[in-house]
Amino acid sequence: MGNGKETEVKQIREVTVRFAGDSGDGMQLTGTQFSDTTASVGNDLSTLPDYPAEIRAPAGTLYGVSGFQLHFSSNDIFTPGDKPDVLVAMNPAALKKNLPDLKPGAMIIVNTDSFDKKNLALAGFESNPLEDGTLSGFEVYDVPITTLTFNALEDVDLSTKDKARSKNFFALGLMYWLFERPLDTTLNWLREKFKNKPELIEANEKALRAGYNFGDITERFTTRYKIEPAKLPAGTYRNISGNEATAWGFIAASVRSGLPLFLGSYPITPASEILQFLSKYKNFNVRTFQAEDEIAGITSAIGAAFAGNLAITTTSGPGLALKTEAIGLAVMTELPLVIVDVQRGGPSTGLPTKTEQADLLQALYGRNGEAPVGVVAAATPSDCFHMAIEASRLALEFMTPVILLSDGYLANGSEPWKIPHVDELPEIKVKFLTEPEGFKPYARDENLVRPWVKPGTPNMEHRIGGLEKANITGNVSYDPENHHQMVTIRAQKVKNMQKVIPDLEVDGDKEGDLLVLGWGSTYGAIKEGVERARRKGYKVSQAHLKYLNPFPKNTGEVLSKFKRILLPEVNMGQLAKVLKSEFLHHGIIQFNLVRGLPFRSTEIEEKIIELLGGGNNGQ
Amino acid sequence: MANNIEVGEIKYTPKDFASDQDVRWCPGCGDYAILAQVQRTFPKIPGIKRENIVWVSGIGCSSRFPYYMNTYGFHSIHGRAPAIATGIKLTRPDLQVWVATGDGDLLSIGGNHFIHACRKNVDIKIMLFNNRIYALTKGQYSPTSERGKITKTTPYGSVDYPFNAISLALGANATFVARSIDRDAKHLQAMILRAAQHKGTAFLEIYQNCNIFNDGAFRLLTDKETKEDHVLYLEHGKPMIFGKNKDKGIALNGLEPIVIDLNDGKHSIDDVLVHDENDDSLIRAFILSHLTDHPDFPTPVGVFRQLFQPTYDESVNQQVKEVTEKLGKGDLEKMLFSGNTWTVSDN
């Protein structure tokens, strides 16, 4: 060690770190870098960015605080952690906002340079919390991060303003030292990112190293922490966010179906990234269309579906509402289409940057007329990859729209992902009819699926549209009996997807007193909560629904084997409503928290314990 | 259905473009004339293949059009035809995509899609059946109804100012902007053919008589006695003259259009404005568009403007091609394993 001082290295199993600062302080970047480095040393991890809706809220204010939390461990983990063990606070507002969330005795590293009168006032501190005892009970490290960054950059040729920008790298370097992480992942990233701006590479590298060395030199830190690599299954891994995984999933579906990919989309938080990602991959025969509005986003995709593409549209709740009528058109014309709804807090504009699961009923029922569509939901960030493929497979093989539900938490969260090989991915069977003999646009196969004929196919010219069709011929029909038949056929066709979707699996005993059932992004919190309760001796099972319409065919049977079903949802009980009416289960216990935040695993654990009576459920 | 075997260029007849569906517009509707002229003109489009034609429509009387054409067709939802057509054309540049639409469909509920298709120069042909009324919903005023019009929803007369569809298309930078009239078969055929051959967004407004809810809306332009004094036929490179005796002309006094009398001894044919479709500047086309419905001027028909610019679909596909050439055809396995990865081995 640099100063000859002995620093103790403490082995720990897991830790939750939160970086917080002004939205202009680069906290998202710092968090992402820390995640990538942490992933590369083999820890399991889960992340949760939390940023304000305003791009640059006034500096120093509470509502301008941007945060990034990550939970990493030498064991399997499933959530970004409940309460942070470590907080890096770049200004008073960041401290104020995050203090209530911290674990008792948590470590706090603050940038003292920003604790001036003005910033303290902006954060609403009447006196300086570093001096008035507010932080007693915490392990506080006050570090003049800005000053130390300036010192390190003394002979770099940059303006003061630009130099100040490097302070997040100083903080990052210090955290790397504290948790014994290597610098090379970030250094490589810097060199690539600022290829054409060598002065920025130099500045940020110097700041990063200065932060790292500061940990070494200062005598303040007596302990460093070591988190052994997690024992993950063998394979090659990468860190992946939900939006990235969604975009890649569609590219994979395009490759596996042999169809070109078309995305029609209008930018909306938190879904825009999927459009951004896919617009980069033109060499995969991907066409992206940034449409004039949400409706043009979906209708251009419907046009592309008619033309023979794997067609998708991406949006969030408000956009899904606008696309409603067009989804009905795709139902009526029986064209394959995937609609991605990255849910956010609603109603109306709601909480654009926060997460929620309150679009389930909209996805299932939000259309005029009887207009059933397939609905699937991803459970974790990396699961978005698989569910994007599944949504595409179902849409293409059943000639119908399918809605893929993700949410803000999955979209922006990330986790290590064991990368699959292409030949392990499901194959998607697509057939274009080219034989004019006996062709009828609404003839049906054994699954009630109509044929797909690409315009440009000679002698098969035909017309489709939003008016009710006569079965088989596809001609416009106002016949009452035909309408009833077509309504029934469209519903049965969606139901037929049950033949090709996997059964609902139960983790733990297949029958018993309590099953915790979830859907979508609650998976991680439920899994962690259930495991904790089990470690305390409670007997509890878990199941997670990824197919919401139709449900897996064994769903009713699985549910009937449990006396009580705990159903946590980040809405007011939407899946509960559906399950109650579909399966008439009387033991469904709703657990609803609609805060714009994911469930904490401790909340699930406590609920389980409360339900199982506080005692060991062996009896 | 004619049995066409693919050998070189196929010779079609108008009947080849008629579907087996009964046409169900009101007897006497201008839509019949438009359908007939389209079916007559399509065989004349050089290199046309029936299977490569797609008609897309929205909602309204005019939007039934695709059902009657024996081509690929998509009768969609209100106002969205240009966006659907865009999705088709972007992904299938080999297809020729037509939109059949009405004044409510295109200029009211679908206004946004219309201006953005024009702005981007998507290679689609938009045929607007303008009858200045909501006909399918049985007679409410439309965005092109004249001010003061009494309809079911404006019992005391409409107080809205109408859209001038040509000005709107010009303002949105459409690269082909033209107008014709349902009753003028020859002119309409010529305009359809011109639109078909244009590369880029082709906008063709057709004045269409709805004899049920707005009969006679274009009477001045179609009645024998009045039409010659009220219609100005725009022809590229020709002076803008009109009138029964071809003795009136349009001239410009600064930026002010005026009608001059070629017999008054003061003016000659040399004073008359000569039409230039390809004028880069919007100003003259815009001035001409504003002669529409003007009590002192004839209403122009013909091609107001035609520009030759790369189309949106062409550019999008060009970019796909260039990126693919530069980066090589995408390799999924490589992509998945690219960047920051790490390996966990068995132990």
Ligand code: SF4
């Ligand atoms: S209502 Fe008018 S526009 Fe519609 S079909 Fe009848 S005449 Fe034609």
